[in-house]
Amino acid sequence: MENYFKKLGYSFAYNMANAIFPVLTLPLVFRSLSQNSYGDFVLANILYQVINSLFCVSLLQFFIRSYGEVKEQNSEIKAKLCGFFINIQTLSAIASAIIFTILIIIFYNYFKLNIEVACWFYIPIVSSVINVEWLYFSTHRYKPLFMRTIFIKSILFILVLFLIKNNNDLNLYSAIMSVSYAIVNIVGFIYLRNEFIFGRILIPDILRYLKRSKQFYFNSLIGIGYQYVDQIILSILLGKSDLAAVNILKQIGNMLLIIPNTICRFLLPIALESYKKSEGTAYHIKYDKLFVLCVFLIFLIFIIFGYSILKYFVGDLYNFEYQSIMYVAIFFIVVSASVFIDTQYSIPQYLEKITTYSNVIVLTFLLTSVYFFINKFGYLGTLMCITIAEGCGVFFMILLHLLKKYKG
Structure with missing residues (x-):
């Protein structure tokens, strides 16, 4: 221990x-x-x-x-x-x-x-x-x-x-x-x-092996769509200065995600071993509540001190408002949930397809809505759009896992 x-x-x-x-x-x-x-x-x-x-x-x-x-x-x-x-x-x-x-x-x-x-x-x-x-x-x-x-x-x-x-x-x-x-x-x-x-x-051997990873590639391809396409569209519609602004907010969001991502990455081999031994339920009883508590504490600390952190980062060069902090905080919660479900439920059960379906929903919402959000809300529209899209994806992942559980 x-x-x-x-x-x-x-x-x-x-x-x-x-x-x-x-x-x-x-x-x-x-x-x-x-x-x-x-x-x-x-x-x-x-x-x-x-x-x-x-x-x-x-x-x-x-x-x-x-x-x-x-x-x-x-x-x-x-x-x-x-x-x-x-x-x-x-x-x-x-x-x-x-x-x-x-x-x-x-x-x-x-x-x-x-x-x-x-x-x-x-x-x-x-x-x-x-x-x-x-x-x-x-x-x-x-x-x-x-x-x-x-x-x-x-x-x-x-x-x-x-x-x-x-x-x-x-x-x-x-x-x-x-x-x-x-x-x-x-x-x-x-x-x-x-x-x-x-x-x-030996290319034929590599290609045969990569067939097993096609779901991971496909998930990554979809993930790229909703992680970066919004910023590319933003740079085209509003310019590179707004691209820099939203990138700063995403950098802060990604820093918040370091702790939950670390936990998920550290626990993934343990989760794989637990499911291999048919001990998945005991594993989740032990770790799920701890993860939720960790995410909530980070969220709480950030909404209290986040604006001061943001001003330290950018000085007087960018004029961010407090609502930017709330968007980043909600973005953090939704993405944390998505990563946790993927690494602690989907991958250990060889259910990457659930993540794929979820990512398709996220990407579809993003591609059909990001133009409207950017035109309506400026650079903050990108964070709003991707947070709503990720929220839809998380809801769908939970729904599919529950359906699988009740179907046995």
């Missing part, structure tokens, strides 16, 4: 380290770069995140579950599987580079993408071949994750503090951030380099 709480402590420390970095650096960036310049970075970063989510992050939970299936096997079997996953990621990285190039061409020609900023993101795309976060999470190795994060983020903070001084440093800031993404992958792989046995890259 002591070892369990130690791992959980490092898990929280790892995610808090990731949360502290933007708290320290973004105020410096907002005071150095204009709204339009920061909007240039945000647009390029969104395109990269779209690619990363589709071809890298989409495989994370699938790899965790697949590794869990052989966790009790000998080290050679596990090492060969890990090497096979790297082969899959190699093909994914090639596809990522091709699609990213197409997106750059489109957005450069039609939406004034800053191509110099965007090209820096080829560096983390190449390094995604050796992204092995899934192995750390599968084996609960949060201490090395924490140490790596503290080391890299400390260097990043120093670089931003001393090098990002004015609007002319946009390309330098883009370079620092994109290289940092790559270094995370490189250092992570070096630490675990002895746990991989590589074989030939």
Whole structure:
């Protein structure tokens, strides 16, 4: 039990380290770069995140579950599987580079993408071949994750503090951030380099294996639609300064989500093991109420202190109102519920289709409504729209799980 709480402590420390970095650096960036310049970075970063989510992050939970299936096997079997996953990621990285190039061409020609900023993101795309976060999470190795994060983020903070001084440093800031993404992958792989046995890259074998992950890919594709399409439409309708504003609010929302996401990620292997032993009900009795309590406390603290936090972030550069805090807080609750149901109920029961159906509902609502919300409420309309859409998705997920339960 002591070892369990130690791992959980490092898990929280790892995610808090990731949360502290933007708290320290973004105020410096907002005071150095204009709204339009920061909007240039945000647009390029969104395109990269779209690619990363589709071809890298989409495989994370699938790899965790697949590794869990052989966790009790000998080290050679596990090492060969890990090497096979790297082969899959190699093909994914090639596809990522091709699609990213197409997106750059489109957005450069039609939406004034800053191509110099965007090209820096080829560096983390190449390094995604050796992204092995899934192995750390599968084996609960949060201490090395924490140490790596503290080391890299400390260097990043120093670089931003001393090098990002004015609007002319946009390309330098883009370079620092994109290289940092790559270094995370490189250092992570070096630490675990002895746990991989590589074989030939046999495309037919990889494609057959990837058929098992198609639901994860599809969920990721839909998720991309409602995570980023609103910001892209916003940049087209209202401009890059409004894109920067909504991105700031989403950054704060994502920082709030770090704790519930950490809990869900930490508990996923435990949930998988519990369902494997037919102990799912006991598992949920033990953990569900604790998760709800955690989310409620974060919500309460944020609505009390959130506006002060927001003003610290942006200074006088952006004129946010208190209602922005309420939108972010509600967004946090809804997304926390969605992540919890997906990772603690759907995936352990091999019911990813429920998440898929939910995501389709979210995406459909978003695509049909976001234009109206943005025209009616400005940049805040994006948060309003995606929160309502996510709420519909959560309701549908709960409904499907209840129907499955009562049907036996």
